[in-house]
Amino acid sequence: MSDDLVGLAFVTGLLAAAVRMATPVVFAMLGEVLAERAGVLNLGIEGTMLMGAMTGFVVAIKTGSLWLGVLAAAAVGMLLGLLMAVLAVHLGLSQHVSGLGITLLSTGLAMFIYRLCFGSPTVPPTVVPFGQVAIPVLAKIPLVGPALFDQYALVYLSWALIPAVSVLLYRTKIGLRLRAVGENPFAADTAGVNVPLVRTVSLVCGGALMGVGGAFLTLAHQNMFLMDVVGGRGWIAVAMVIFGNWDPVKGALGAGLFGLLDGLQLRLQALGLAVPFHVFLIIPYVVTVLAMMSVSRKAMAPAGLLKPYRREDRGG
């Protein structure tokens, strides 16, 4: 056991675990970046992930197709994103209240639908989860190869999405408008940009990513749905957005760091030390809080974040 601590297999195992743990956070973080760069804090993230986890699982079992499960999770995420848009953008309600409301609603709804489908079995149903896909050549690189390039397809998808979201934000016309809407909706509006539309689309697309992040948990990371399967990863994603200063690449690095700590604490638990396992469980969260405290002082949130925008309101 203690030989493993310094051994190559330990490092490889740890890296592989880190990547797996980080993936749902990366998906959700990217979704949250889209929403927040457009000026809407989506605290429905935790509930959206849970609904994605549940829907993905149920659809995969009922249809026998894991990918249909993933698509269904994305679709449910989009619906919840749309609900968030109706509340926070079109009705102009408080973003905090709308988001937390969606999370509360989803928490109840996820369990309710799961029970409708499966009742309360003593042994929860399971799926045959996604298998790893080794990338030829790369997977053979010593040490990191098996950890990084023998992963689930959804992991590779999350990697591809990081630069994709970056390009979208900084290199496309839509990205310029999205950032403008998040910084100063009044400026965007008077430049002829449809502010509610941009915010709605961002929330809907962001919701899809959150849903897929949730589905990763029940279709790849684990093979069953449990009520606490998301376990605060949505909130971690929100923290990572701030940690990454609203940049997808920096946010992904933060998510990777979180994954690494999560993987590490699992391994520490396995050492069987005479310390309650809860102590290890909280490590990633404590480090996240510490990291947030150090970086958030420099954090520059989009100036339009949290502010409902309506044209004829005073002070524009």
Added chain:
Amino acid sequence: MPVSEAAAAAAAGPIGSASCRPLIEMSRISKRFLDVVATRDVDFAVFPGEICALLGENGAGKTTLMNVLFGFYTADSGEIRVQGEPIATPSPKEAIRRGIQMIHQHFALVPPMSVLENVILGHETGAGPFLDLDEGLARLAALQSRFGMNLDPAARVWTLSVGEQQKVEILKALYRGARVLIMDEPTAVLVPSEIVELFKTLRTFASQGNGVVFISHKLNEVMEISSRIVVLRNGQVVASRATARTTPRELASLMVGGEVVERARRSGGGPGDPVLEISGLEASNDKGVPAVKRVDLTVRQREIVGIAGVSGNGQRELAEVVFGLRTPSGGSVTVGATRLVSGDPSSSIAAGMARIPEDRIATGLLMSLSIADNLILENHGSGEFLSFCLMDHDRIRRHGERLIHEYHIKATGPAVVAGSLSGGNLQKVILARSLSSRPRVIVAAQPTRGLDVGAAQYIHGRLFEERDRGAAIVLISEDLDEILAVSDRIVVMYEGRIVGEVPADRAARDQLGLWMSGVVG
């Protein structure tokens, strides 16, 4: 003020000859907000080649009318035609497409983005979904050279001065191919040299067959730049005049619907003993950067000292330190024989200091409290309004009623919440509160910013009365006309220092302008 040749020539077009077709035409525009009718059946047109000024008191409906033209507000009724063609579904997007551009009083810019990004926003260049900044860059460069501007396209907008930011707004409008440019109080934030530049740009723009709508409260500017003047009162057009055929006096009375009485400048004697003494004062701004650098200033009894300067040169911080709202890093403030405790406003109030804050809403009043409560904010603990340690609401209400009457505050009673008042009336509440304690020192920051001629004159008149009663007054203003009209002595602040000082009767506008832009000599 001389009327420029271009302006005079343009005036001949729209007024008189019916053959000239308007660029835009608004007819019977009505717009109401809940219980306020902002504009009622307004007809308005802009002709090619003209600079049309829109005048009116605070709340007359100028901004509202222009927001309707820009499609930003939806009118309840009425029609807008662009070169004869009606706009079916008004929106900013549609207005931009038809060549109408509005530059709002609060700039519509995205501070962390570059000049170029701000200019092309909504009209991005590039193939397919991707941005091609180089293409926009070339078009921006061409525009800049045509209008004699040279902003760095890569500069982040938040690093630019207010004047430069306004240029970004103008470039934005030109980039979209504006034919009609609406500017809402564009000169309120500019230094004299920038105003000259702006006027040059507007004249060039208009001379190419375009139209400009220019909103301002400053009559001499309006006389200088415009060729035609439209006056709004209570949401209705009351007059349209060729600039060459009217006078500031006539305009002022048209705006308020009666004669505007100017108050005597001085009735009492000259300045007396020093009252307020500021020595070696130093302070930092909110970002921790030194903003006030070794400022010495003495203000005497019966004296108004005007502090001129472009916004952001330490005036706001100076006012805050003097009143005890900001802790200085060095120096002292003395009123009479009392040295004020730094960073403690209550010691300033006790020493007889009153303030008229720069930001009426953020630091002046509590918008959700009643007028009566706002009126006792700075002396609620004085015993005058207490009975057995509790607030005596009866006395507070009577106090409110008296001041509402005395200061002509337009409100139905002392129980009305401050938030429902107009800008001019908010300022009167502040004035009533600070002056009713008969202060020895008054620090007034931008006391008439955004106020119409009538309200501004009322405030100036009150300041004169206070001065003649014996108060020492510091007037901080970015409006050079106000400084020149009200002060007895003028100092200019630049980058936290006092760079020039001159008695008001010997002050020359150009000299002050030079000092304000940092040219000392």
